[in-house]
Amino acid sequence: MASQTLRRLAFRSLLIAGALLWGTSLYLLAETTQNWAQFSRTHEAMLLINGMGVLLLLVLIGGNLFRLVSDYRQLVPGSRLRARMVTMFSALAIVPLLVVFYFAVQFLNKGIDSWFNVEVDRGLSQALELSRTALELRKREYVERTSTMSAALGRLSDPELVREMSLLRRENDALEITIAGSNSRIIATSSERPGFEPARRVGEIMFQTRQGRDYVRLEALVEGGYVIITATPLLNRLPGSEPRVLIVEYLVPQRLSRLADGVLLAYDKYGELKYLREPLKTSFTLTLTLVVFLALLLAVNGAFFVARVLLKPIPDLVAGTRAVAKGDFDMRLPQQPRDELGFLVDSFNDMTRRLARTREESIHHQQQVEAERSRLAIILARLSTGVISMDPGMVVRTANQAASAILDVPLEKWMGHALPTIAKEYPLVQQFVDVVEPQLRKGKTEWREQIVLRSETGNRVLIFACSALTGEQGSVVVVFDEITALLQGQRDAAWGEVARRLAHEIKNPLTPIQLAAERLRRKYLGSMSEEEGEVLDRSTHIIVQQVEAMKDMVDAFRDYARAPDLEIARLDINEIVLEVGDLYRARDFGIKLNLNLDREIPPVEADSGRLRQVLHNLIRNSVEALAGSEDGEIYIATSLRKDESYGAVELTIEDNGPGFDMDSVDQVFDPYVTSKPKGTGLGLAIVKKLIEEHGGSIDARNRENGGARITIVLPLNEASRNAMMPRLVRR
Amino acid sequence: MYMQGVRGLRKTAGRCFALCLLLFCALAVADSGEGLFEIRSVYTEFRDGVYYLNGRVSYSLSDPAREALHSGVPLQLQLEISLNQKRRWWLDAEVATLHQTSQLQFHALTQRYLVTNFNSGEQFSYYTLADALEEIGHINQLPLIDESLLDPDEPYEVSLRSVLELRDLPNAIRWMTFWWGDLRTASDWYRWPLKP
Numbered sequence: 001m002a003s004q005t006l007r008r009l010a011f012r013s014l015l016i017a018g019a020l021l022w023g024t025s026l027y028l029l030a031e032t033t034q035n036w037a038q039f040s041r042t043h044e045a046m047l048l049i050n051g052m053g054v055l056l057l058l059v060l061i062g063g064n065l066f067r068l069v070s071d072y073r074q075l076v077p078g079s080r081l082r083a084r085m086v087t088m089f090s091a092l093a094i095v096p097l098l099v100v101f102y103f104a105v106q107f108l109n110k111g112i113d114s115w116f117n118v119e120v121d122r123g124l125s126q127a128l129e130l131s132r133t134a135l136e137l138r139k140r141e142y143v144e145r146t147s148t149m150s151a152a153l154g155r156l157s158d159p160e161l162v163r164e165m166s167l168l169r170r171e172n173d174a175l176e177i178t179i180a181g182s183n184s185r186i187i188a189t190s191s192e193r194p195g196f197e198p199a200r201r202v203g204e205i206m207f208q209t210r211q212g213r214d215y216v217r218l219e220a221l222v223e224g225g226y227v228i229i230t231a232t233p234l235l236n237r238l239p240g241s242e243p244r245v246l247i248v249e250y251l252v253p254q255r256l257s258r259l260a261d262g263v264l265l266a267y268d269k270y271g272e273l274k275y276l277r278e279p280l281k282t283s284f285t286l287t288l289t290l291v292v293f294l295a296l297l298l299a300v301n302g303a304f305f306v307a308r309v310l311l312k313p314i315p316d317l318v319a320g321t322r323a324v325a326k327g328d329f330d331m332r333l334p335q336q337p338r339d340e341l342g343f344l345v346d347s348f349n350d351m352t353r354r355l356a357r358t359r360e361e362s363i364h365h366q367q368q369v370e371a372e373r374s375r376l377a378i379i380l381a382r383l384s385t386g387v388i389s390m391d392p393g394m395v396v397r398t399a400n401q402a403a404s405a406i407l408d409v410p411l412e413k414w415m416g417h418a419l420p421t422i423a424k425e426y427p428l429v430q431q432f433v434d435v436v437e438p439q440l441r442k443g444k445t446e447w448r449e450q451i452v453l454r455s456e457t458g459n460r461v462l463i464f465a466c467s468a469l470t471g472e473q474g475s476v477v478v479v480f481d482e483i484t485a486l487l488q489g490q491r492d493a494a495w496g497e498v499a500r501r502l503a504h505e506i507k508n509p510l511t512p513i514q515l516a517a518e519r520l521r522r523k524y525l526g527s528m529s530e531e532e533g534e535v536l537d538r539s540t541h542i543i544v545q546q547v548e549a550m551k552d553m554v555d556a557f558r559d560y561a562r563a564p565d566l567e568i569a570r571l572d573i574n575e576i577v578l579e580v581g582d583l584y585r586a587r588d589f590g591i592k593l594n595l596n597l598d599r600e601i602p603p604v605e606a607d608s609g610r611l612r613q614v615l616h617n618l619i620r621n622s623v624e625a626l627a628g629s630e631d632g633e634i635y636i637a638t639s640l641r642k643d644e645s646y647g648a649v650e651l652t653i654e655d656n657g658p659g660f661d662m663d664s665v666d667q668v669f670d671p672y673v674t675s676k677p678k679g680t681g682l683g684l685a686i687v688k689k690l691i692e693e694h695g696g697s698i699d700a701r702n703r704e705n706g707g708a709r710i711t712i713v714l715p716l717n718e719a720s721r722n723a724m725m726p727r728l729v730r731r
Numbered sequence: 732m733y734m735q736g737v738r739g740l741r742k743t744a745g746r747c748f749a750l751c752l753l754l755f756c757a758l759a760v761a762d763s764g765e766g767l768f769e770i771r772s773v774y775t776e777f778r779d780g781v782y783y784l785n786g787r788v789s790y791s792l793s794d795p796a797r798e799a800l801h802s803g804v805p806l807q808l809q810l811e812i813s814l815n816q817k818r819r820w821w822l823d824a825e826v827a828t829l830h831q832t833s834q835l836q837f838h839a840l841t842q843r844y845l846v847t848n849f850n851s852g853e854q855f856s857y858y859t860l861a862d863a864l865e866e867i868g869h870i871n872q873l874p875l876i877d878e879s880l881l882d883p884d885e886p887y888e889v890s891l892r893s894v895l896e897l898r899d900l901p902n903a904i905r906w907m908t909f910w911w912g913d914l915r916t917a918s919d920w921y922r923w924p925l926k927p
Contacts, residue, residue, distance in 0.1 A: 131840055204858075218841045222854040226841075264840045268803030271839070275802030 021049065050290065057297035064304035078314035085307035086300075093299030101292045108284050116274055124267045131260040138252060139216045139228050145172045146230040146248045147214070153179070153246060154234040158187065165190040175227060175249040179234065180206060181242050202247065205231040209245045218252075226252040226260065313341045320348055329356035385481045392474030394419040394437065406462065406482050407432055408455065428453050428460075435464065436478060445476050450483075459666040460484050488669070492689070495671045499557035507554040510547045517543035556682050566610065566693060570603040573611070573649055573714070577636055580615040584623065591626050593619075596637040604649050605717045610690045617683045618653045618710055625657035625708065632656065646723035647716040648696070654709045659702040668700045695721035767791045768893045768918035771868075775875060775889060775925055782925070784812065784873040788893045788918070790864040796895065796914050797860075805836040807849075807896040808867055814876055814925070817886040826887065827876050832896065833867045878927060887925040893918045 068086065071079035149168045156164055165177045169190050176191040184202040208215045208231075215231035227249050234244040252260075316333045323331040329352050336342035377400075380387055386403030388411070390396050395418045399411035409426040420437070423430035431453045439447050445468035453460040461484045469475040521540035525533050574597040581593055619634065626632030635654040640647070660668055669688040671681055684700070687710075691698045696714040703709050715721040773786030790808060792800065800806055810831040815823040832849040843856040844863035857863040881887060895916040 128839060135840070217843075219843070219856050220838055220841055220845065220854075222847065222852065260840055264838075267839055271801075271803040275799055275804065 050294065054294060054297060057294070057301050060301050061297065061304065064301070064308075068304070076315065077318035078311045081314065082307045082311050085311065086303045089303035089306060090300050093303065094296055097292060097295055097299065101288065104288055105285055108288065109281055112277055112281050112284070116277060120270065121274070124263075124270050127263045128267045131263045134256065135218050135226070135228070135252065135260065138250075138256070139218065139230070142228050142230050142248070142250045143214055143216050143232070145174075145250075146232050146246060147235075149177070149248065150232045150246045151235045161188045162190065169248075172248070173250065175251045176247075177249075178202070178247040180245050180247060182244075187244060202245075205229070205247055206245060209233055215247075224261070225254065225257040228252060310341070312336070313345045317345065317348060320352070324352060324355065329359055385479055387477060387479050388419075389469060389475065389477040390419065391472070392440070394433070394440065396422070397475070398477075403480070406460070406480065407453075428455055432480075436466070439466065440476065445474075461487055484666070491670060492685075495685070499671075503554045503558040506550065510550055510554070514544050514547040517547070559682075559686060566607040568605050568607055570605055571608050571611075572601075573604050573606070573651065574599070574601060574638055576608060576611050577615065577638060577651070580612055580619065581636060584619055589623050589626075589632075591623060591629075591632040591634055594633060594635045596635065598637075598639045601638055601640050601649055602647075602716060604714055606694055606714060610693070614687050614690050614712070615653075617687045621683055622653065622655040622657065622708070626655055629657065641713060646720035648720055648724065649714045649716065651712040651714065652709060653712075654703060654707055656703075656705075656707040659706060659708045660700060662702070665701065669698070695724060697724070767793055767916045768895070770891060770893065770918050770921040773870065773891055773921060773923070775923075776872075777878070780878045782875040782878065784870055784875045784889075784891075786870040786891070788868040788870065790868050790893070792860070792864070793914070793916060796916065799914065800835065800837050800860075803837070803839065805834050807832055807834050809833075809894045809896040810870065811890075811892050811894055812873075812875070813890040815888050815890065816882070817888055817924075823888070826880070829873075829875065831870075831873060835863055835867065881925075881927040883927045885927075887927065888922055889925050890920050890922045892920045 064086075068079065068083055072083055149172060152168065153161060153164060161179060165179070165188055168174070169177045169192075176189065176193070178189040178191075179187040180202045181187045184206050186202070205215050212233070215229070217229050219227050219229055221227060229247065229249050231245050231247040234246050313333065313336050320331045320333050331352055332349050333345045336345045380398075380400035380402075383400060383402050386406045387398065387400045388396060388403050389398040396411060396415055399415070404411045407426065407428045409422060409429050411422075414422045419429060419433050423433045431451070435449065435451050439449075445466060448463070448465045450461065450463045453462060460482050462480045462482050465479045466476050467479070469477055517540040521536060525536055528536055577595065577597060581595055584591075585593055619636075622634045626634070633656050635652070637650075637652045637654075639650045639652075641650045669684050671685040688698050691712055691714070694714055696712060698713075699711045701709055701711075713724075715724050768791070769789045771787045771789050773784065773788075776783045776785055788810070792806070796806060810829075812829040812831070813825065814827045814829075816826050817823055834845075834847040834849065836845045836847070837843075837860075838845050838856065841856065843858055844860055845854055845856050846863050846866050847854040855866060857866060875889070895914060
């Protein structure tokens with residue numbers, strides 16, 4: 001992040017420095033047209049900088065244009081708006097610039113043209129002509145003087161010449177006097193200037209004077225001022241003598257020279273300007289064109305830049321919106337300047353931040369709900385009470401395992417189905433519906449009721465409690481518990497108490513009755529007549545016999561009511577089954593005994609004596625039920641039942657006899673419930689009691705193809721016994 | 732519609748490129764001063780331990796230069812002389828350079844051409860331009876280098892060319908000559924060996 005800021009800062013600094021350098025060079029370039037000498041050395045560099053600037057701008061514009069076209073073709077978000085903005089900004093910049101350029105060029109040309117006019121031109125020419133005329137007069141005057149001097153000097157001999165020349169020079173205000181002979185040879189000279197060398201001018205002068213004409217010319221001096229040079233052949237020369245030329249230089253008066261110089265300077269400057277008029281126009285126009293071209297390029301490039309900067313958040317916003325649509329709430333857009341788009345970006349970031357927070361809270365709440373639901377499901381699963389929640393249409397929303405077990409239907413497979421629909425396949429559920437539906441139809445959501453469900457395994461007593469679910473209109477939760485075992489327990493306890501009292505209250509007087517009867521028999525049998533004695537003997541015999549029977553009955557009651565006193569040991573249940581089975585085989589009841597034993601069953605922690613008693617009772621019941629049957633068969637099977645939380649042995653004893661009476665099948669384990677003409681009616685009650693003392697369960701029902709089936713489930717060990725206890729309590 | 736726009740853009744860009752190429756070519760061939768200045772003869776003369784240069788250069792002014800001269804713009808004609816030591820395996824070493832500048836000016840008042848030698852400070856006037864240019868074209872006993880500065884075992888080469896120097900021309904003219912080269916006139920380099 002810091003490096004990015006640093007890079008951006010460096011880029012901006014470079015941009016500013018480049019812009020300053022460029023601006024300066026542009027300014028200097030414009031200045032160059034006015035002051036070449038000052039900027040001549042840097043002119044090429046400035047042109048180079050400006051040229052590079054133009055090139056750079058063209059490259060930038062090309063790159064921007066390429067990117068824009070590419071984005072436009074690829075339908076990149078914001079590219080169309082960017083293209084429109086670039087076009088608009090460029091047009092807004094270019095059109096006024098071109099208009100200004102047009103008028104600037106016009107003003108420039110007209111401005112330069114206005115410097116020149118015919119009057120000034122004519123006036124300067126005439127001033128120059130006037131200067132020439134004034135100097136011409138001087139020239140004529142000096143020619144005459146030279147002619148006069150020529151006449152005076154022509155007669156003199158060479159020795160006299162030097163002295164006379166100096167004299168004449170001073171008299172005539174001449175600067176120099178020179179006499180040259182043929183072949184431009186200097187004969188004599190007189191000058192105010194020391195070191196004067198007249199030889200160079202003589203050639204031109206001799207060429208003209210040789211033709212017999214006077215020579216006069218005006219000449220500018222290097223140091224300023226003018227001289228008039230005149231020449232004429234020396235007159236009055238002796239016949240046959242060498243022709244000579246007199247050359248005289250006169251200094252033009254200073255005032256006249258200064259005036260002439262002034263006129264000449266103005267004339268030259270005006271001429272120069274006149275000559276420069278077109279180049280000036282061209283150069284100014286060129287500079288202006290270059291500046292305008294640069295400005296145009298800058299404007300176009302600026303249009304790209306501004307459009308990019310202004311619309312920078314748009315692609316980000318589009319990408320952000322798409323990300324949010326896909327559920328990515330962690331998307332944050334880069335910060336933008338404090339304008340409307342920046343505000344929009346801030347709002348977007350705020351929105352995604354809130355959405356992310358809300359989602360996190362929602363997930364957290366959902367997790368909490370899930371955890372609560374799991375906890376509730378565990379609690380419900382562990383509950384021995386059945387729980388079913390349903391909506392007003394009796395559609396099952398929730399149900400626990402206990403409900404499935406009580407109603408004998410796998411409710412977990414029927415979630416979302418209406419109970420009446422489920423009831424079509426499960427008769428117990430139909431009975432459940434018959435109870436619940438009328439209540440709900442009446443609009444009653446709070447009620448309690450005890451009902452009896454009838455099944456082939458017997459009647460089940462259930463107690464119902466219905467409550468309305470808060471927050472869900474018309475939805476209810478029905479809690480129901482099977483209290484069959486509870487009622488059975490209460491009955492068992494009552495019968496135990498009865499048995500104990502009977503054993504206690506009845507057995508005590510029996511022995512005196514028996515002893516009294518035997519005493520009566522012994523004392524009076526011998527003294528009575530045969531007929532009376534027979535009556536006494538039969539009566540006392542009946543009394544003793546009935547007392548014995550009553551004692552047996554009381555013993556049976558005692559056994560039923562006695563407190564559990566188990567001797568638990570690890571034993572092989574198959575071995576016990578085989579032992580008991582062999583006893584019955586040996587007695588040959590005419591009944592076939594079939595054993596189907598699972599050899600993989602591990603040792604069971606149980607009381608072997610009680611187990612033998614259980615087996616004896618059950619087999620004896622079956623034998624008694626099959627009495628008189630020609631093809632009676634008894635099936636004894638053992639198997640290992642493995643549940644998730646416990647291990648148990650299942651022992652099944654079946655016969656193909658008449659089975660239980662359907663009306664009393666749920667009461668077969670009650671004392672004094674029997675279908676046999678003989679028996680105390682305590683056999684199955686004692687079996688059930690013994691099995692329950694082992695922590696197991698017992699179930700009696702009829703076989704589908706006739707006969708009775710007793711199913712015993714015995715826990716393998718203490719752990720299994722503890723695990724099975726909640727289920728047993730429920731039954 | 733969009734494709735047409737792109738195609739139009741490409742066409743415009745192509746035209747701009749062609750225009751730039753044309754302008755570049757025009758600038759490249761714009762030097763019109765070829766052949767106006769010509770070195771007719773030149774030689775070195777050794778006397779009293781000093782090498783002197785003698786020769787003659789033919790000057791002829793282009794129309795723009797002539798027009799500038801008659802408009803009062805002084806022209807400077809410069810002889811660029813360079814003495815280099817020849818080296819076989821490396822670039823030549825510059826031993827001495829010499830510039831001889833003469834200014835040519837038309838004096839409107841006297842109707843004469845003034846020639847000023849910047850080295851000597853002398854000024855002469857001529858009635859005709861040809862005479863003035865003839866005078867400027869004479870190279871007469873121009874001291875080149877002292878013999879003691881040369882290695883007798885090494886070969887040397889003298890290079891000479893004449894140039895219409897633009898340095899002191901008016902700004903606008905220089906600006907124009909930078910682009911169009913109407914006044915840029917120079918002779919070819921003339922080279923000859925010098926063996927001490």
